[in-house]
Amino acid sequence: xxxxxxxxxxxxxxxxxxxxxxxxxxxxxxxxxDYDPNIPESEKKPVEAILQVxxxxxxxxTTRTSENYVFIEQRSDSTTTENFNLDFPLLNALERCEVLFxxxxxxxxxxxxxxxxxxxxxxxxxxxxxxxxxxxxxxQQGRIKSMTIRLVFKVVNILMLPYVLFDGMFxxxxxxxxxxxxxxxxxxxxxxxYVEKENSEEGSCPVCLDExxxxxxxxxxxxKHVFHNGCIKEWLQTNHTCPLCRHELPLSSGASEEExxx
Numbered sequence: 001x002x003x004x005x006x007x008x009x010x011x012x013x014x015x016x017x018x019x020x021x022x023x024x025x026x027x028x029x030x031x032x033x034d035y036d037p038n039i040p041e042s043e044k045k046p047v048e049a050i051l052q053v054x055x056x057x058x059x060x061x062t063t064r065t066s067e068n069y070v071f072i073e074q075r076s077d078s079t080t081t082e083n084f085n086l087d088f089p090l091l092n093a094l095e096r097c098e099v100l101f102x103x104x105x106x107x108x109x110x111x112x113x114x115x116x117x118x119x120x121x122x123x124x125x126x127x128x129x130x131x132x133x134x135x136x137x138x139x140q141q142g143r144i145k146s147m148t149i150r151l152v153f154k155v156v157n158i159l160m161l162p163y164v165l166f167d168g169m170f171x172x173x174x175x176x177x178x179x180x181x182x183x184x185x186x187x188x189x190x191x192x193x194y195v196e197k198e199n200s201e202e203g204s205c206p207v208c209l210d211e212x213x214x215x216x217x218x219x220x221x222x223x224k225h226v227f228h229n230g231c232i233k234e235w236l237q238t239n240h241t242c243p244l245c246r247h248e249l250p251l252s253s254g255a256s257e258e259e260x261x262x
Contacts, residue, residue, distance in 0.1 A: 091134030207231035
């Protein structure tokens with residue numbers, strides 16, 4: 001009777017409420033393509049300008065086992081892409097760049113995609129980059145064929161489930177190899193003390209969802225995402241990618257062999 005009571009108390013202690021967290025980031029770059037040198041000048045056209053917007057959205061599910069091990073599985077992954085043709089001569093005026101950017105991208109200014117603070121920064125930087133690169137392309141008329149402004153929004157939604165709902169939800173069969181990161185790569189990860197004012201966009205660990213405490217030791221992946229030391233090390237025992245952006249670390253030798261067999 002006593003054993004049954006202890007088992008019941010242990011199970012209840014592992015029952016945590018549902019917790020959810022969304023992590024957002026963005027990146028942009030400008031790429032040029034050149035004309036074939038053999039194309040006659042008479043066949044060359046004005047520079048083609050394209051604004052390309054990607055939205056990558058990933059849903060992850062997290063839970064804690066009785067051994068306090070954090071398990072995460074990706075449940076969905078979606079990408080949408082839109083291309084907007086821009087009038088290249090208009091990009092030579094900064095004010096026009098600002099108007100064109102907001103006209104095409106205002107619909108992405110949703111808290112589901114980007115935070116209000118990050119949107120303000122983006123509005124202040126991307127149009128200026130468009131203008132500067134258009135000016136550079138204008139000075140190379142006849143060589144530059146097209147200019148592509150690529151903007152990528154990344155959204156990671158993490159849901160932490162109570163442990164009592166864990167059993168049977170995920171495929172843990174031997175057919176699913178554990179693609180762990182190489183121990184040397186994990187050992188070389190940068191660690192430092194967490195300072196809130198230096199990490200205002202990353203206030204909590206993406207693995208356990210707990211808030212970072214001022215002054216604690218945290219680990220940085222090469223992509224610069226920040227984690228609790230223990231959380232990211234446990235994660236990398238069964239994965240070799242960043243939970244947020246999927247930046248890859250080298251595989252452990254055992255994981256490489258299992259992957260080849262599959």
